[in-house]
Amino acid sequence: MTTFDNPPSFEGIASEKWDLHKGKDILPMWVADMDYAAPPSVLDALARRIGRGVLGYTSVTPEYKQAVAGWMSRRHGWQAQPEWVRFCPGVVVSLSVIVRACTQPGDAVVIQPPVYPPFRSVVEDNGRELVLNPLLRGDDGRYEVNFAELEEQLAEERVKLLILCSPHNPVGRVWSREELLRLAELCARHGVLVASDEIHADLAYERFVPFASISEEAAALALLCTSPSKTFNIAGMNTSNMIIPNPQLRAAVTAELKRGALASLSALGHAAVLGAYNGGEEWLKEALAYIRGNQQYLAQELRRSAPEISASVPEGTYLLWLDCRGLGLAEPELHRFFLEKARIQLSPGSSFGEGGSGFMRLNAACSRATAEEAARRIAAAVQELRASR
Incomplete structure (x- = not known):
């Protein structure tokens, strides 16, 4: 067994x-968590950290950021830079931070239902207008983006952000490079940013394509939200990361993290991330x-x-x-x-x-x-x- x-x-x-x-x-x-014990590499890393007997304030170290970037390179072939990484306690928190940092009250944000329920709440609870772009379901059960409707919605001046679920929870689609390119082109044309929730990226059964990796155009408007929590069954560690290539967007998000006092990483969270990405x-x-x-x-x-x-x-x-x-x-x-x-x-x-x-x-x-x-x-x-x- x-x-x-x-x-x-x-x-x-x-x-x-x-x-x-x-x-x-x-x-x-x-x-959405697994019934399995966390990987041995994570448990060993936690045991070593506890064995030191010190569980005080912990920094987001260069080693931590390199572990995140290194995983992206090895797993998904994307050369994300360590300096693009910003820690946050969870992906839903990250989305809320992005909404506040990159939009204004009254701006509109697009989501694509049926989709993870907090997508709706991070928009509405922050005083932004919700715009629904429901996925199209074919007779074979496969879901597609309704690009015709989306283009009309993005053309509205109040739409400033699209929250993409990639891979999509709950329908299980892994968006193709072609679909992501089309999405990036539409968003760039209309000046709309993309917050891409990629928490399930490592759970794709074929190759997964990070949104920011598909083109320079996509990277300029992308704010990727990722985490080892689903991948390695460590949601209780409260660790996630935003990867933001655009320096202006990164600065805006960094300022919002500071306003919310959200940059504090736990000692065990730090150890778990290193154990997961470097050995899992x-x-x-x-x-x-x-x-x-x-x-x-x-x-x-x-x-x-x-x-x-x-x-x-x-x-x-x-x-x-x-x-x-x-x-x-x-x-x-x-x-x-x-x-x-x-x-x-x-x-x-x-x-x-x-x-x-x-x-x-x-x-x-x-x-x-x-x-x-x-x-x-x-x-x-x-x-x-x-x-x-």
Whole structure:
């Protein structure tokens, strides 16, 4: 058995994912973290840091920035410079910082639903106008950008920023170089900046292209948000980074980080990032292969035993975006069906905004035994629903 077959205990560690329905027979397959122990390189780095006995104020060192830039070079072939890196405690915090630093109250910001719910809140909570550019879903379940509508929206003078989800959460698209080039050309033409949330970049199953790497034009308007948190299952370390090639944008973001007193990195966060980026690549390769197996297994089993639910294996992320409209359930009933009948906690698609109704998001970064039990529970619940009709 691999380490991924034998998850660690979540008892008594205040796990957000596992404690929601603590003591109940409900599989937690919702919040986006893995059921696996962090990589040995991370655990070893943390142990060494704790062993020093000093956990005081910690600087964002040149070594830290080099680890981030080096990972980008090795993993994605992009020569990001260490001086472009700015630390922030989380990607959602980074997006909020970017909105405040690069737009003014009353400016408009474009997002592309169905998309990670905080995209909406970082716009509205900062007093900016929200503009929706919903993705187009083809008959085969593949999502595309609605470029015709987007161009009209970007032409509006009040639109100053687009928040791109790349790879896209929850639909699992990894945008191609051609799509990103087209997006960059449109944004450059209309003077619109791009905050690219690339937190799932390392979880792409084919090559991932950082937005800022595609052209000088793209680099000039790009603010990349990245983190080792999803990649190496260390979200609790509260570490993320913005990579900003444009010096003017970098200065604006740096000033906003200072205003918010957001530049303080924890001692363990520093150690975890170095351990992850400098030693976690082999672990990641094994984790991705294991998760891919889970996704393929679940998609195949649902096609066989619960064809009312459609699941396409994504191009990236450890998620599955389940089309449950074939069950014929209204939104509140759909959530209750999975929670009460299948006894699985998923993320309701409606929380991801327009285009999410009738869908559910499943986290497949679990043991194979959990994936098999989830498939069994869903099949039994669907069979019971059929019989009731």
